[in-house]
Amino acid sequence: MVGLGARRFGHRSGMPSAAAEVMESFAEFSSFLAAFKVENNFWIVAVRNGIILQDALFETESAARNEYLRLSGMPDWGSVFAPGSWSMPRAVEKRVEDVVTGNVKATLHTISRFKANFLALLLLGALVLGLGYLFHEPIVKVFAPKPQVSEIDPVLAEKYKRQIEEKNKELDQKYGPRGDVSAPEPVLMPYDLLPDPQARARICYAATGFLMQPIPGWVQTSIECNETHAIAVFQRGFGNLADFYEVASGLMPGVFVEEKSESEIRVTAKLPGLVTYSSLEEKDPDTIAREVNTAFQRLDMTVDTNIAVDPVNDVNGVRNLNVVEVGAKSKLIPMEFMKIFGDLYGVYMTLAAWDVKSRTWNYEVIIYAK
Numbered sequence: 001m002v003g004l005g006a007r008r009f010g011h012r013s014g015m016p017s018a019a020a021e022v023m024e025s026f027a028e029f030s031s032f033l034a035a036f037k038v039e040n041n042f043w044i045v046a047v048r049n050g051i052i053l054q055d056a057l058f059e060t061e062s063a064a065r066n067e068y069l070r071l072s073g074m075p076d077w078g079s080v081f082a083p084g085s086w087s088m089p090r091a092v093e094k095r096v097e098d099v100v101t102g103n104v105k106a107t108l109h110t111i112s113r114f115k116a117n118f119l120a121l122l123l124l125g126a127l128v129l130g131l132g133y134l135f136h137e138p139i140v141k142v143f144a145p146k147p148q149v150s151e152i153d154p155v156l157a158e159k160y161k162r163q164i165e166e167k168n169k170e171l172d173q174k175y176g177p178r179g180d181v182s183a184p185e186p187v188l189m190p191y192d193l194l195p196d197p198q199a200r201a202r203i204c205y206a207a208t209g210f211l212m213q214p215i216p217g218w219v220q221t222s223i224e225c226n227e228t229h230a231i232a233v234f235q236r237g238f239g240n241l242a243d244f245y246e247v248a249s250g251l252m253p254g255v256f257v258e259e260k261s262e263s264e265i266r267v268t269a270k271l272p273g274l275v276t277y278s279s280l281e282e283k284d285p286d287t288i289a290r291e292v293n294t295a296f297q298r299l300d301m302t303v304d305t306n307i308a309v310d311p312v313n314d315v316n317g318v319r320n321l322n323v324v325e326v327g328a329k330s331k332l333i334p335m336e337f338m339k340i341f342g343d344l345y346g347v348y349m350t351l352a353a354w355d356v357k358s359r360t361w362n363y364e365v366i367i368y369a370k
Contacts, residue, residue: 020106
């Protein structure tokens with residue numbers, strides 16, 4: 001996670017991040033809601049599945065208490081903390097001095113590129129001067145005046161031209177007409193553009209936390225992460241469309257909102273691109289399917305495997321790729337689920353879908369086989 005600050009707010013390089021230190025202090029809780037009294041202000045930190053949802057300082061106690069009540073309406077908090085005077089159910093009082101000491105690895109770093117650009121400019125200037133010194137003589141020779149070449153006899157030139165044309169005609173009759181025959185561009189196979197399985201899992205998990213933020217009066221029912229987008233479905237409770245747009249525009253900037261009906265809304269976010277590389281499993285499909293089934297059996301998990309053929313147009317025609325399709329439902333988050341395939345190559349997670357009601361992930365994975 002990355003947070004941005006500015007010098008005009010008093011932020012300086014080396015300052016510790018208070019929110020990051022609170023997360024380390026409450027590392028045993030993946031989700032928690034905490035409120036602290038900080039001098040004359042109140043500070044609220046809310047973390048959901050390892051993602052910071054709220055990190056704000058309030059000048060008045062009433063504003064902080066109202067925001068705390070709004071967030072506490074979300075279910076399944078791992079733990080809650082609040083001042084004792086608030087009398088919040090299940091809340092434990094913690095002093096900010098007990099959790100924030102300033103001893104944390106997460107500190108502010110400058111992102112200005114002025115020094116780097118200035119140094120690069122100096123190095124470039126030194127390189128140009130060095131090359132000019134080394135290749136001074138060849139450069140002088142290149143730009144030195146060339147001796148005049150005597151004029152060619154036009155009669156001889158025309159005769160030579162006719163001989164070349166006659167020879168070309170003879171070659172065309174013998175071998176066929178000439179043309180620019182360039183080598184065909186190699187066709188990239190699907191397994192040549194695969195992201196790292198763990199990086200792909202982290203992107204889907206982060207997108208889930210980003211889209212599954214609480215909207216008062218609306219209930220999240222499901223979310224799916226496909227190959228390019230993450231799509232969340234919200235059902236209306238006591239809220240209205242105007243409130244949804246007002247809150248969502250602040251919590252989830254840049255998303256596309258589609259009204260399926262007056263009581264159902266789909267929110268879509270485009271996934272960022274990942275670095276890709278070529279990865280192909282050298283084992284045959286039957287062996288791969290057997291290893292996958294064995295791995296799931298050891299974990300006492302149900303899995304569906306299927307061997308399929310994926311046709312791809314190659315320069316030489318249609319090329320059939322062997323693919324092992326894997327489908328499973330699990331309580332494991334994407335990063336832990338993909339560790340099951342850690343010993344295999346050519347692995348790609350095509351779908352990770354979370355169902356709120358059953359609290360279960362539905363995964364679809366393909367493995368490209370030799």
